[in-house]
Amino acid sequence: MIKINDYKFDPAFVLAPMEDVTDTAFRRLCKEMGADIVYTEFISSEALIRDAEKAKRKMMFYPDERPIGIQLYGSRVESVVDAGKRAQSVGPDFIDLNVGCPVTKVADQGMGAGLLKNCDLMAAIVKALKEELTLSVTVKMRLGWDLESINVLQNVKILNEMGVHWIAIHARTRAQGYKGEADWSWIKKAKEISEVPIIGNGDITSVEKAEWALEYSKADGIMIGRGAIKAPWIFRQLKAYFFEGKRLPEPEFEEKLSIARKHFTLLVEHKGKYAVSAFRRFSNTYFKGEKGVAKIRQRLSVSRSPEEVFEILENPFKLK
């Protein structure tokens, strides 16, 4: 069971934080599809305390996204705490610390997954956040730096002692990046020793896989990343199955188009003309497997205005 403010989820279906993906438009779309909890993209603590506009914009959210967490990364205690206070002031439901980003320029500077090699620093950051903030503090982490140095259980113990609100675990090491399979046996072991809720993450792309993962690991929730990019309606399918025992099929193309229009409308509201390029990432989501998809993709790739994209989404097979 996951409780946050007045919300309760059992199990919780969580949209994973994803840079350049989980902006407010995609989060709102996934909430409408049934996602319980969402996070912002990760935000640099250093950028936030420099008052960088781009970082500040990433903290913006709408009331219909709640419960929402702002995810921060950093490796200097004072910076993360200062950033945490700024994040807290915009009123999210929780503040999350990123202990998993594998990207070299982040991890090699001791941030993100870099903290997996420096548990004392991770603990110091979390302790300071807990002391200085009134909001709940959560952590999202990987299993360890590499297969030889898996320290997830040690970290779960430390984070329990620190009193984090929950721990989300992506069941891969930093060295694995996104390759190989997520090893859910670690999530099961983490759940066995943790007093605070555990959210399992990695490779959930279907209702069947979600059912298996929850049953096997006994996690309090599951977090979905790439599976939601491919199929944002996965949350609707999960809710229908777990709470009504119904298996919803993949939406028909007409419905996917209507979801795409909703998504793009939210994106334009958020990004204006920049919605056009941001939307290209989702061409597979809505068009994969359709006849004429190459042509649609090509039209999307040369579209320059929201009007052009809306025209494609109204009538994708109209030849130009």
Ligand SMILES: Cc1cc2nc3c(=O)[nH]c(=O)nc-3n(C[C@H](O)[C@H](O)[C@H](O)COP(=O)(O)O)c2cc1C
């Ligand atoms: C494009 C992309 C961007 C990501 N950005 C973040 C991020 O900002 N913060 C974070 O904690 N994890 C990030 N991740 C990792 C995901 O949250 C998640 O842990 C990972 O994709 C595994 O889950 P999945 O198999 O369901 O995709 C990102 C993943 C992808 C694919």
